[in-house]
Amino acid sequence: MIKCLPIAILMFLTTGLMAGNPDFRTPSKTSRFFIEITTQGTFVSFIDLFSKGKYSASFIEINSDKTRNYLISNSSIFSLTLKGDTFSFANFRCGIIDIKDNVIAYLDKAFLQKIFFIFHRIGFRPRITDAMRTTQNQTKYKRRGWSNMEISPHLVGLAVDLVIYSASDREIIKKLSEKLGLKFLYHGGGGNRHIHLQDERHWSDIQKSDIRLVSDSLNTFLKSLNGREEIQEIDSLKQGQNFIYNFITEKFSGIFFNIEDIYGEKAAEINTGLFEPGNYNIRINLDYLEKGFYKVNVFESGKFTVQKYFVKY
Numbered sequence: 001m002i003k004c005l006p007i008a009i010l011m012f013l014t015t016g017l018m019a020g021n022p023d024f025r026t027p028s029k030t031s032r033f034f035i036e037i038t039t040q041g042t043f044v045s046f047i048d049l050f051s052k053g054k055y056s057a058s059f060i061e062i063n064s065d066k067t068r069n070y071l072i073s074n075s076s077i078f079s080l081t082l083k084g085d086t087f088s089f090a091n092f093r094c095g096i097i098d099i100k101d102n103v104i105a106y107l108d109k110a111f112l113q114k115i116f117f118i119f120h121r122i123g124f125r126p127r128i129t130d131a132m133r134t135t136q137n138q139t140k141y142k143r144r145g146w147s148n149m150e151i152s153p154h155l156v157g158l159a160v161d162l163v164i165y166s167a168s169d170r171e172i173i174k175k176l177s178e179k180l181g182l183k184f185l186y187h188g189g190g191g192n193r194h195i196h197l198q199d200e201r202h203w204s205d206i207q208k209s210d211i212r213l214v215s216d217s218l219n220t221f222l223k224s225l226n227g228r229e230e231i232q233e234i235d236s237l238k239q240g241q242n243f244i245y246n247f248i249t250e251k252f253s254g255i256f257f258n259i260e261d262i263y264g265e266k267a268a269e270i271n272t273g274l275f276e277p278g279n280y281n282i283r284i285n286l287d288y289l290e291k292g293f294y295k296v297n298v299f300e301s302g303k304f305t306v307q308k309y310f311v312k313y
């Protein structure tokens with residue numbers, strides 16, 4: 001069969017541009033808290049909400065410690081699927097991370113989880129000097145000899161550049177990178193000496209032919225936002241109905257919760273941050289769900305672990 005031009009199918013999930021967050025009954029500062037992990041660490045959790053089984057909104061929550069927590073709203077998350085590869089980016093310009101002013105502070109969501117995990121271990125000391133790159137900048141960097149590549153993982157938010165760190169921080173970053181499937185490079189001369197981290201596992205996995213198109217789509221989206229991006233500091237979860245999950249892990253893992261209503265329709269999906277071996281207590285706020293009976297399927301490192309139930313009243 002002859003097919004001339006494969007048609008790129010772009011699927012935009014940016015419902016953030018639509019009015020409000022329909023699933024929040026009371027969009028107050030406290031009720032916006034989705035998940036709380038009562039252990040030391042920095043956890044970046046993804047929350048996808050569904051209404052009668054249909055996707056309605058995405059959020060990302062950063063739990064940095066007991067007092068500093070951030071919520072990245074739907075309007076600051078961008079997803080698109082292109083020829084089977086899905087790209088999801090999120091704004092990460094929050095108060096706990098030092099980012100140079102002119103940096104486009106968007107990274108691939110799963111890469112962001114790994115970066116915050118590393119940053120927590122070194123006390124959030126490094127400064128980010130480059131993250132997402134436009135195709136125009138990549139071309140400029142190549143012309144000036146700063147980069148020898150036509151396409152770079154920076155174009156799709158799969159790389160960051162860091163400066164300001166101690167030699168021991170550098171060693172920790174290097175060790176954790178290996179564990180997380182990241183490529184660690186220490187390069188640039190003089191004042192431009194920096195660490196480049198890229199999500200090698202993901203980068204080697206995606207088709208490279210449309211990288212520039214993905215980057216241009218994100219940058220067009222950012223222009224359309226016109227500064228209406230939203231990332232805000234939120235309070236700890238104090239009230240409301242919670243679902244509590246305790247677990248012990250002996251290996252490095254992530255937890256995924258799939259919440260379904262009585263008819264088996266998806267209500268929410270929560271993908272927690274990365275856990276080191278230890279004992280954990282996770283509280284999930286249920287304020288955004290309608291009244292009813294729910295099932296929670298729990299997966300640890302992608303493997304189904306247990307099914308729990310609760311009634312939302």
Ligand SMILES: [Zn+2]
Nearest residue numbers: 159160161196
């Ligand atoms: Zn770089």
